[in-house]
Amino acid sequence: MRTWGILPALFAVAITVVSATNGLAQVYPSRPATLIVPFPAGGPADAIGRIVAEGMRPSFGRSIIVENIGGASGSIGVGRATRATPDGYTVSLGSWPTHVVNGAVYRLPYHVVDDFDPVSLITTQPLLIIARKDLPARSLLELIAWLKANADTAMQGTAGAGGASHVAGVFFQRETGTQYQFVPYRGTGIQDLMAGSIDFMIDLAAGSLPQVRAGTVKAFAVTAAARLPAAPDIPTVAEAGLPSLQITSWYGLWVPKRTPSGAIAKLNAALVDALADATVRSRLAALGQEIFPREQQNPEALRVHQKAEIGKWWPILRAANIRVE
Numbered sequence: 647m648r649t650w651g652i653l654p655a656l657f658a659v660a661i662t663v664v665s666a667t668n669g670l671a672q673v674y675p676s677r678p679a680t681l682i683v684p685f686p687a688g689g690p691a692d693a694i695g696r697i698v699a700e701g702m703r704p705s706f707g708r709s710i711i712v713e714n715i716g717g718a719s720g721s722i723g724v725g726r727a728t729r730a731t732p733d734g735y736t737v738s739l740g741s742w743p744t745h746v747v748n749g750a751v752y753r754l755p756y757h758v759v760d761d762f763d764p765v766s767l768i769t770t771q772p773l774l775i776i777a778r779k780d781l782p783a784r785s786l787l788e789l790i791a792w793l794k795a796n797a798d799t800a801m802q803g804t805a806g807a808g809g810a811s812h813v814a815g816v817f818f819q820r821e822t823g824t825q826y827q828f829v830p831y832r833g834t835g836i837q838d839l840m841a842g843s844i845d846f847m848i849d850l851a852a853g854s855l856p857q858v859r860a861g862t863v864k865a866f867a868v869t870a871a872a873r874l875p876a877a878p879d880i881p882t883v884a885e886a887g888l889p890s891l892q893i894t895s896w897y898g899l900w901v902p903k904r905t906p907s908g909a910i911a912k913l914n915a916a917l918v919d920a921l922a923d924a925t926v927r928s929r930l931a932a933l934g935q936e937i938f939p940r941e942q943q944n945p946e947a948l949r950v951h952q953k954a955e956i957g958k959w960w961p962i963l964r965a966a967n968i969r970v971e
Contacts (some may be wrong), residue, residue, distance in 0.1 A: 754756065793822070
């Protein structure tokens with residue numbers, strides 16, 4: 647008789663616990679979230695991260711605070727993201743270098759696929775082949791000829807070993823048969839290019855396009871299949887005579903593994919709304935970014951795209967023996 651008397655009370659407690667749990671789940675987000683940008687403030691990734699974070703706020707319902715954690719081609723910041731509590735309040739901006747290239751060239755304490763849950767693809771961008779204003783070459787083929795004639799002294803600035811610009815340079819050397827010196831920088835090195843201290847760069851459009859527009863450097867080609875809407879006067883590598891040199895970088899959002907699916911869905915919805923906003927689209931376009939189509943703005947599309955990129959680039963990177971300790 648005592649047992650039967652206790653059961654209704656236990657049942658009532660269970661209902662209360664379930665209701666409370668559901669209530670907690672429904673209030674997400676109840677505080678601001680943090681977006682880790684794994685590169686220094688002021689760079690292209692930082693600009694894109696801040697545009698996206700600001701654009702997500704109305705739909706997300708809370709502020710998304712950008713935290714810059716630079717170093718080691720983004721691997722320090724990405725590593726921090728993997729150690730965060732998987733509660734939906736830590737999001738990381740990732741890219742082709744951080745979530746594809748780094749997995750092949752660094753000894754990482756995390757796995758670029760297995761330790762994350764994807765949220766969505768964001769944008770894609772090509773790289774620009776740019777040079778100091780007084781370099782005598784007037785076209786991409788003339789640049790290649792100049793590099794071959796000046797192999798002992800020619801210098802390409804990069805953002806460091808394993809970064810997008812370095813990988814692009816290795817690929818460029820392979821496709822053109824050129825050899826020259828790489829000069830690594832903590833940033834991109836574009837200030838030295840403007841000053842004439844280095845000869846050329848293969849730089850992300852977001853970083854180099856403003857200087858091309860300002861006339862402080864000259865551009866030879868864009869590493870995409872089509873011309874950039876933001877810079878329609880720059881030919882593609884195919885138009886410039888080197889069709890094999892197509893390279894695109896891209897950005898996406900990830901969260902730590904085992905983040906609740908409801909939080910991922912909320913973050914995804916906020917990002918989709920942001921990418922549909924005219925102001926956000928205009929600001930990203932000004933940085934040379936092309937937004938992925940709406941049907942690719944979802945977790946599965948990011949997962950598929952990342953794995954396809956790994957399948958393409960890891961054999962190339964390993965064959966080139968690019969390793970960063």
